[in-house]
Amino acid sequence: MNDTTSANSSRIEAIIEAALAKQAKYGSWALETSLTNAWMVELNAAGVTRPNTDESAVMFNCHEFHGARETAHGDIGILVKLTMPDGRSVKGFTAIEAKRSQNTGEKYSELKFDQLERHLKHTAHHHVLLYSKQSVMLPSGGTAVHAVLVPTRLVLALQDKTAILENAGIRFGAQLERMFLGHDLDFSKDTVAAVLNGKKPYRSLLTAHFSYSKDSPDDGDMVPSSNCYRKLTKATLAQSSYSKATTERHIRIGEQPGDSVSLLPDPKSARRGGPSR
Numbered sequence: 001m002n003d004t005t006s007a008n009s010s011r012i013e014a015i016i017e018a019a020l021a022k023q024a025k026y027g028s029w030a031l032e033t034s035l036t037n038a039w040m041v042e043l044n045a046a047g048v049t050r051p052n053t054d055e056s057a058v059m060f061n062c063h064e065f066h067g068a069r070e071t072a073h074g075d076i077g078i079l080v081k082l083t084m085p086d087g088r089s090v091k092g093f094t095a096i097e098a099k100r101s102q103n104t105g106e107k108y109s110e111l112k113f114d115q116l117e118r119h120l121k122h123t124a125h126h127h128v129l130l131y132s133k134q135s136v137m138l139p140s141g142g143t144a145v146h147a148v149l150v151p152t153r154l155v156l157a158l159q160d161k162t163a164i165l166e167n168a169g170i171r172f173g174a175q176l177e178r179m180f181l182g183h184d185l186d187f188s189k190d191t192v193a194a195v196l197n198g199k200k201p202y203r204s205l206l207t208a209h210f211s212y213s214k215d216s217p218d219d220g221d222m223v224p225s226s227n228c229y230r231k232l233t234k235a236t237l238a239q240s241s242y243s244k245a246t247t248e249r250h251i252r253i254g255e256q257p258g259d260s261v262s263l264l265p266d267p268k269s270a271r272r273g274g275p276s277r
Helices: 002-026 032-045 115-120 153-156 173-181 190-194 269-270
Strands: 055-064 078-081 087-101 127-136 145-153 205-209 228-231 250-252
Touching: 002 032, 002 127, 002 173, 032 055, 032 087, 032 205, 078 173, 078 190, 087 115, 087 190, 087 205, 115 153, 127 153, 145 153, 145 173
Parallel strands: 078 205, 087 127
Antiparallel strands: 055 205, 055 228, 055 250, 078 087, 127 145
């Protein structure tokens, strides 16, 4: 990972971790959806709109599911559109099952292996997101985190629900960045269509358009069905656990720290094959 990408990942992680730390100290740890919505709206709010330049940009939108909970296919859907410097675009999707830590018994006792088996059959590169109320140190080093991501296949192989799973995980912020860059996604057109038209809904849906072209990213073809989704904003999150609106931001490279969340490597690096990792 080059210096630019490493710094970007740290910024993303700082936003997610700050939101979860606030929930752990002042909010509720009773629902995974509430924890997910908390960092989603903060990630949205971190961006700023800038004049169009030659730099890469990204637009975020967050949505929440408003249908019957039992009809949802899982906790978190991540839908990414990636536009390359020559104008070509691809769309990819992946899903995450979130589980929060418990105060008694096995730390992640609500994990259901049969449920994960079903998810894995329908979603390539499926992951489990562990929300730990007490931040944890990972073997990979760095500061303690509340959000740890583990490949679902590994969770199923270990058949474990204890804190041992955290040792098999990586920092969520780092893996989320990889997804934004097009890694570990399912590029099936049928899958993408099913997510957008509501045939495959998720309780929380994050859409992102990353563009390496001179044109500003847009969400014209990334808006999910209003029959099962409503948009999510920071303002409405305070009103209910299931909010009612959206936020969208253009985030650009090369700004001063604190101006925005810079996620993408330099476009010249992308043309050479992307950042080293």
